[in-house]
Amino acid sequence: MNEGGKKTIKMLSLAVLGMFFFSFALVPLYDVFCEVTGLNGKIDLSPTRIVESDISEGRDITVQFVSHNNEQMPWDFGPSDEVINITTGKYYTATYYVKNTTSRAMVAQAIPSVAPSNAAAHLKKLECFCFEQQILKSGEEALLPVRLIFDNELPDNINNIVLSYTIFDVTEDNLDELASYMHEHGEDHHSMGS
């Protein structure tokens, strides 16, 4: 093998390694790309600072709330109001009703999505139940708040926005959190049998 051959092999092996890592780099790249462009209806899963907006420049839009239960997630889950009429640049609080209908404690995670997707970048949430997991004991119910604002830069052709939440059963992945929660709340471990 001459020098040229060895150099080619080295370069190609590096390219292979590089492309393997690139495939993993695609994951954050994809998330950043979706967040920056607001594609895919993905929403930032962290609270934003309070946005000061001039309400007088706002316009009226309609927001519809929908809910989905993933797979066999048995909880009752749905919006308190299915439609609200709001003004851009102003904060509103909406609530979702949730109830653990099973005989055991469970952990849930709600994942939001916005349609049309280019409205996602203009939705800011001061607080949202989707920022954290929900732990409910057997038969427990709750009213979960989301405090949101659509900014004035919302494109003019968007008058109707659908905000969707899908609730997932993540109990299996969070047994430790569930155990410490039950401990704090003075329950014995027998009630959380799965």
Place this chain on the structure above:
Amino acid sequence: MSAVIESHDDHHHGPAKGLTRWLFTTNHKDIGTLYLWFSFAMFLIGGAMALVIRAELFQPGMQIVEPEFYNQMLTLHGLIMVFGAVMPAFVGLANWLVPMMVGAPDMALPRMNNLSFWILPFAFLMMLSSLFMEGGAPNFGWTFYAPLSTTYAPPSVTFFIFSVHILGASSIMGAINVIVTIMNMRAPGMTLMKMPLFVWSWLITAYLLIAVMPVLAGAVTMMLMDIHFGTSFFNAAGGGDPVLFQHIFWFFGHPEVYIMILPAFGIVSHIISTFSRKELFGYSSMVWAMVSIAILSFVVWAHHMFTVGMPLAAELFFMWATMLIAVPTGVKVFNWVATMFRGSITYETPMLFAIAFVVLFTIGGFSGLMLAITPADFQYHDTYFVVAHFHYVLVPGAIFSIMAAVYYWLPKWCGNMYDERLGRLHFWLSFIGVNVTFFPQHFIGLAGMPRRIPDYALQFADWNMVSTVGAFLFGASQILFLFIVVRTVMGGKKATPEVWEGAQGLEWTVDSPPPYHTFSTPPEVK
């Protein structure tokens, strides 16, 4: 010319005897033979699975297999044909031909060559063994979309993941070998733009393999981590995204479909030029067309996912980028036709397959253009129209080119001529079989029959019956192919070194069959 080679012959030893010859061989010709036979075995296994699918679809209703088993057949058929039949066949051809075409004594990395072949049978043994496991074989289609292949997968998915890792490693090693051979071992005087087109097509293919096989390895590694180590790459509940899987898969998958067609372009260029008795029309435009197709293949992946809910700008971008590929492809088809124009054409079996390739591959290309039209794709998506499209580019495309190559170079490899009458019979049976199988699938697809379904509505019954008859005809005619090849290897009329009148290229300057070691002294290329 042959006299020159023979005078060197006494320095060389022949092949070792017995089974160890094949196990330990580092000879590019032996390894090429191994690859080709392995790929033919996989072709028959994958084909048998296709016949199970077609037999079930002969009539509406559930006749022969359970839906679960149907899904496993469908998945394994796709995986075996792509990774077990087409890709190894092209690697086998590269092993046999690239060193002989560039005037090199062997591949650059002979021991790695042995390794990259011998891990393949184990990969496929592992994949096929999943058929006998609890929960059955992979059943999520060859595209293994998450979460079907993660959350809902049978336990055997882990075996599938490791076999993909192994065959990915095999392809990457093969590609490195091809590039190093071509870049460093060409005969003196053979500049890049004097290389035979098959060599060019493989150089480009090898770069595509280097770029995307690691991405496939990454995708299955992420699946493995999601399934066993609690990560959430593709799991929405944990903050992941199933659509991300499709992006990563098709970032690999689209260059992959060109990996399966570029070597075919090279083969067909050689054959059409030989049997038209003319120099290939537009050599340099052929090279640049292949380079453009390879580069464009990286920016069109999302045309496989028009219906996932992408924004309009992205749909338009991927539509236009996809249509742009028709330009270099059109250049190639034009050049093949222009080569035949006013040529002294004879219709031996390789030429018949090559002409059928040009016609039928172009039909597949046109249905591809139809699928590229975003608004129309919403109707075609996941119907039999898509099945018809990619089978037209893969069966009378890639596979016909491999058969053409076998008929064209087999006399060179084994020193015997095949039976021309039987060869033509094999061609016509295959040609009729392939069209009877896949052309009706355009109709039932446009009428709305979904793909990957073991049962269907009554209005699709007639064309499905036709399609099944064609599939069994095509399948049976491959037994004839096996017979012809075996008979040629065993004996027959002796082939001259040139084999074909006026054939161009260094491989025709050595004896038929070539000595075990060729070009130990590099030939001079003017």
